[in-house]
Amino acid sequence: MGSSWPIWLGGIAVLVAAGTTATLYPHAKRQRQRRGEAWAAARSAIQAATIRRDACEATVPEADDLLARAEAIAAEGGGPHAAERAENDARRAGELWREAAGE
Secondary structure, eight states: OOOOHHHHHHHHHHHHHHHHHHHHHHHHHHHHHHHHHHHHHHHHHHHHHHHHHHHOOSOOHHHHHHHHHHHHHHHHOOSHHHHHHHHHHHHHHHHHHHHHHTO
């Protein structure tokens, strides 16, 4: 009978590949989901800030700058941290416009 070490080596390689895939796939899926959720929240905050800007009669330069920065970050894209920065800037801009409108 021939040597069986190539069969064992192949089996080990298959098991390592299967284990790696089983571990990395759910992690990658969670990362994609987290990124999607973060960008959805950022886009929502940007839209809300845009509505507040349009409803406010006063000019608030700081809020304009924050919204412009949030829109620029959103245009560039990126990961969840970039989305959180865009969301925070947009929310702060919305708060400034709300204060300027006296709400």
